[in-house]
Amino acid sequence: MKTPLYYLRIYLSIVTQYIKAKLQYRTDFFISTIGMIFTNIAGIFPVWIIFHNIPSLHGLSFNEMLFIYCFSLLALSPLQLFFDNIWSIWSHLLSGTFIKYYLKPMNVMFYYMSEVFDLKGLSQVAIGIGGLIYASNQLDVQWTLLNIVLLIVSLIGASLIMISLMILAASTGFWIMDPWNVISLVNRFRDFAKYPVSIFNDFFKFIFTFIIPIGCIAFYPSQLFLNPLQDNEMIVFFSPLIGIVLFIIANAVWNKGINSYSGTGS
Secondary structure (H helix, E strand, O other): OOOHHHHHHHHHHHHHHHHHHHHHHHHHHHHHHHHHHHHHHHOHHHHHHHHHHOOOEOOEOHHHHHHHHHHHHHHHHHHHHHOHHHHHHHHHHHHOHHHHHHOOOOOHHHHHHOOOOOOOHHHHHHHHHHHHHHHHHHHOOOOOHHHHHHHHHHHHHHHHHHHHHHHHHHHHHHOOOOOHHHHHHHHHHHHHOOOOHHHOOHHHHHHHHHHOOHHHOOHHHHHHHHOOOOOOOHHHHHHHHHHHHHHHHHHHHHHHHHHHOOOOOO
């Protein structure tokens, strides 16, 4: 049985080679990194413009919105860093090259996802941490040991939600000709995760809470720190569990797809 340490050594070896290859084209790397930095920062400007004209939005201040936005950046970073190869699965499935991932004595999902480590995602982490610290100071959020543990657990659960949704989207490629449109559609939901569910009407609030739980990526978990003394909804506390359950489902669907895939036949 392969141990976690075995997979860690393999992963570090693969990622090291990938980083070396990417840094051979440093201009492309730096330009794309700068582009991601500006993209993430630009997402704050619409919020700033809104609050420049109104004092609050559904009872939320600018700093509370900033906290939620930066929380989402951190929650979405693992998807960017470790699962970016999802975007290439359609080409591997269509060309038949995906079959090579069956030939190594290791987990297929691990092998496939480990081939890409998106360094640009580190800039997203930096912006998320910086913004979260700033908003926390403005809101006087007390980072006790308990709150730090809650933050880590919440971020892990939130990350698993979006990762699971993307894996489910990618897994459709084992049964349909081209999963690109499905992956692209699901990816668009990450934009909604950066804003509070409370701004939507009851229909979309229900959808984004119980059907496609993107509200559990940032809005609900952030309430643990923004409104700790209020009588929060139970969904606030169950967000990490939702991420775990959703990942188990996504992994099961992926494995079913793996077992049904037989290459292109050529």
